[in-house]
Amino acid sequence: MPDAKAPEVRMGVVRSRTDIDDEGHFYEYYDIEFFVGDARHKLQMLPKDFTAAKAEEAVKKRAAELIAVQGKKVVL
Secondary structure, eight states, rough: OOSSSOOOOOEEEEEEEEEEEETTTTTEEEEEEEEETTTEOOOEEEEEGGHHHHHHHHHHHHHHHHHHHOOOOOOO
């Protein structure tokens, strides 16, 4: 039976990144690092959509999705 205590979720560093799309255009985004227990994860947000509150909400939502499947047995 999975542990009833949910793992700790911690936000890490937010980094500004630049990438190039398939059409050769450069775009900037923020890489938002977070940890669920000891596992590292990340999300991406465009600068126009980024605020600290929105980043925190996105991390909470994604972490909840990850925690929901943790420890589940998948039958094939």
